[in-house]
Amino acid sequence: MTFRERYMAGKTDFDEIYTLTEKWNFSDETCTLREYLGLTADEEDIWISESDEALEEYLNKEKNRRIFFTDLDGTLLNDEKKITEKNRKALEAIQEKGHVIVLSTGRALPSAKRQAEELGLIGQDCYIVCYNGGQIYDTEKDALIYKQTVPMEEVRRVFDEAREFGISIQTYTATHILTEQDNEDLHTYVQIQKLPYRIVEDVVKALEEEPPKILALNYRDPGRIREFRSYMEPSCQGKLDLFLSHAALLEFVPAGVNKGNAVRFLCGYLGIPVEHSVAAGDAENDLTMIQAAGIGAAMCNGEDFLKEAADYITRADNNHDGVAEILEKFILN
Numbered sequence: 417m418t419f420r421e422r423y424m425a426g427k428t429d430f431d432e433i434y435t436l437t438e439k440w441n442f443s444d445e446t447c448t449l450r451e452y453l454g455l456t457a458d459e460e461d462i463w464i465s466e467s468d469e470a471l472e473e474y475l476n477k478e479k480n481r482r483i484f485f486t487d488l489d490g491t492l493l494n495d496e497k498k499i500t501e502k503n504r505k506a507l508e509a510i511q512e513k514g515h516v517i518v519l520s521t522g523r524a525l526p527s528a529k530r531q532a533e534e535l536g537l538i539g540q541d542c543y544i545v546c547y548n549g550g551q552i553y554d555t556e557k558d559a560l561i562y563k564q565t566v567p568m569e570e571v572r573r574v575f576d577e578a579r580e581f582g583i584s585i586q587t588y589t590a591t592h593i594l595t596e597q598d599n600e601d602l603h604t605y606v607q608i609q610k611l612p613y614r615i616v617e618d619v620v621k622a623l624e625e626e627p628p629k630i631l632a633l634n635y636r637d638p639g640r641i642r643e644f645r646s647y648m649e650p651s652c653q654g655k656l657d658l659f660l661s662h663a664a665l666l667e668f669v670p671a672g673v674n675k676g677n678a679v680r681f682l683c684g685y686l687g688i689p690v691e692h693s694v695a696a697g698d699a700e701n702d703l704t705m706i707q708a709a710g711i712g713a714a715m716c717n718g719e720d721f722l723k724e725a726a727d728y729i730t731r732a733d734n735n736h737d738g739v740a741e742i743l744e745k746f747i748l749n
Contacts, residue, residue: 418454424479424689430472456687482747483516483686483693485545485679485705486739488523488531489662490698491715494735497608499535506740510747511541518682520545520675522661522701524588524628525553527609547588548661548701549678550628550669562681564670565626570655572620574630574648574668583634583644587619587627594619594627601633601664630656630668638663661701676704694746696739697722713742
């Protein structure tokens with residue numbers, strides 16, 4: 417462990433930095449002092465431009481910083497896709513204390529960004545994990561900091577298999593839903609997500625780059641989605657990961673992409689110990705996030721297997737301030 421990791425974990429005091437600096441000065445280390453100590457670029461800048469005391473004060477503030485990952489539908493939002501006033505105030509309270517908020521969703525980035533804007537979660541210390549971990553977006557810098565994509569040959573194969581199976585299937589550009597079918601499932605999804613769409617003859621030819629995910633959907637008969645999952649899993653092993661984000665929605669993402677890996681990546685990127693993370697969710701696609709976070713909280717309205725894996729189960733559901741309950745217990749207390 418580096419000095420920073422030990423300090424953040426409460427395993428050493430600040431004075432160790434002087435001992436280690438002296439050791440580095442007389443060593444054959446090829447890395448920089450910042451790398452040797454594990455400091456971030458911002459921390460190094462404070463140390464150089466200000467003082468030892470300023471760095472210690474900054475590290476102490478960072479030591480108490482928490483990061484909150486929350487699913488949207490069925491978790492932060494109620495059944496009407498709105499946020500309750502108590503949930504909103506709880507988010508504002510953790511923002512005021514300097515904690516990080518991450519909207520972690522299976523939604524496409526344009527839909528997630530619009531939701532973040534409506535919630536006032538754009539700017540410093542606000543991030544979006546979208547496409548179930550396929551992309552991570554910094555709302556302050558208006559930039560992706562992580563991106564994974566589905567190979568074109570897999571896009572074509574899954575679309576062809578879905579057509580044969582009689583399942584609606586779609587993928588995404590940076591701005592649109594892209595599909596080869598115009599049907600009721602598509603229009604139901606568009607109404608919920610409020611995304612523009614294009615119907616094309618061949619999605620592979622229409623895509624300018626590899627997409628972040630593929631989505632199979634059947635609102636009329638969700639049982640067919642489970643059947644399609646069982647049918648596709650053997651041929652997708654090692655290539656794509658499959659999971660449900662809703663009873664009617666089957667996600668196809670690059671192998672290894674999930675919300676749990678997004679937790680680990682973003683904690684590392686921000687220099688926040690995973691132990692200082694709290695996550696909230698309700699569905700299968702939230703399972704890895706619940707398992708990866710320091711505290712994994714399942715909504716009482718969530719899937720039973722998610723509750724079994726959680727560190728905490730809310731008493732209140734998504735319609736009655738369940739997220740506020742989590743924040744008050746684990747971050748605002």
